[in-house]
Amino acid sequence: MGRFIYEVVIRPDEGGEGFCVTVPDLDGCFTQGDTLGEAIAMSASALETYVGGILFDGDAAPMPSFGHRAPKGGRVVAVSFEATADSVSDAVSPSAAAQSLGVTRGRVSQMIRDGVLESYQVDGRTRVTTRSINTRLASSPQAGRPRKTPAHA
Numbered sequence: 001m002g003r004f005i006y007e008v009v010i011r012p013d014e015g016g017e018g019f020c021v022t023v024p025d026l027d028g029c030f031t032q033g034d035t036l037g038e039a040i041a042m043s044a045s046a047l048e049t050y051v052g053g054i055l056f057d058g059d060a061a062p063m064p065s066f067g068h069r070a071p072k073g074g075r076v077v078a079v080s081f082e083a084t085a086d087s088v089s090d091a092v093s094p095s096a097a098a099q100s101l102g103v104t105r106g107r108v109s110q111m112i113r114d115g116v117l118e119s120y121q122v123d124g125r126t127r128v129t130t131r132s133i134n135t136r137l138a139s140s141p142q143a144g145r146p147r148k149t150p151a152h153a
Contacts, residue, residue: 003082004051006064008043010036011074024068026050028121042115044081049091049129050120056085057122091120091127100133111136 009022013032019039023029023046031046033039051061061083070076092100094108097117101108108128111117118132 005080048083051083053122090130097128
């Protein structure tokens with residue numbers, strides 16, 4: 001098991017709700033969180049998955065660089081995590097994720113974009129973790145839009 005440290009850039013979401021996280025040294029590694037603490041925790045999970053995918057393919061993880069600057073209102077945080085090739089051996093293609101969830105491939109893309117499903121890219125191919133698929137299935141999501149709750153007078 002390897003221990004890694006990468007800097008992440010955390011900035012407030014443009015809509016004013018939550019935080020977006022990017023990893024300057026790992027193109028395509030990003031996540032989000034509703035709070036700063038959640039964003040940091042999610043970045044550790046995203047980093048584990050992303051670096052685990054690199055290791056799974058038999059490649060070495062890129063050397064991290066330090067001293068990144070955050071945009072106005074953002075911050076840079078160093079995140080330590082452990083990753084091995086086994087960190088992602090439980091990942092599937094978006095099409096397989098769609099089949100497991102009983103949704104379309106397009107809906108899986110939306111769920112990845114919205115942070116509902118964890119994913120990473122290796123050689124331009126997206127992989128979805130089965131852990132996030134199982135979490136989604138356990139939440140008993142209902143089809144369609146959520147119903148509006150009538151206001152009580």
